[in-house]
Amino acid sequence: MATFPQSHQDLLNTQVAVLATHGHDDYPQVTALWFLFDDDGLLKLSLNTTRQKVKNLQAHPECTLFMLDPANPYRTLEVRARAEIAPDEDYAFAKKLGAKYGGADVSANDGPGEIRVVVVLRPVKINTWGS
Numbered sequence: 001m002a003t004f005p006q007s008h009q010d011l012l013n014t015q016v017a018v019l020a021t022h023g024h025d026d027y028p029q030v031t032a033l034w035f036l037f038d039d040d041g042l043l044k045l046s047l048n049t050t051r052q053k054v055k056n057l058q059a060h061p062e063c064t065l066f067m068l069d070p071a072n073p074y075r076t077l078e079v080r081a082r083a084e085i086a087p088d089e090d091y092a093f094a095k096k097l098g099a100k101y102g103g104a105d106v107s108a109n110d111g112p113g114e115i116r117v118v119v120v121l122r123p124v125k126i127n128t129w130g131s
Helices: 006-013 052-059 092-100
Strands: 017-022 028-033 043-048 062-069 072-087 116-129
Touching: 006 062, 006 072, 017 052, 028 052, 043 052, 043 092, 052 072, 052 116, 062 116
Parallel strands: none
Antiparallel strands: 017 028, 017 062, 043 116, 062 072, 072 116
């Protein structure tokens, strides 16, 4: 597994990242979203299974998570990864992610009967730009 360079580890705590997945129409689908650099050293997302990005990751687990330094947009961290999807039936991870964002309830975005999952991104290649 690729490791995050010390020079850009601060970007793992930014508020928003951009996830690029392989769309069903063979075009990239790009979405800004919340994420968590978890205690185990992995990047994780909390997503609802009705979202297109989850369907894209189920079909093609290869993806990219891109973080931009809010103070210097020419300093970036690109994480090319393989996604693993697991159920978050008790919303334990969703609550942990929400804590990063001031206690936000991410389940408030879910409709009746919708299911939330944890997406774990296992880095394959990491690219940085800027210093």
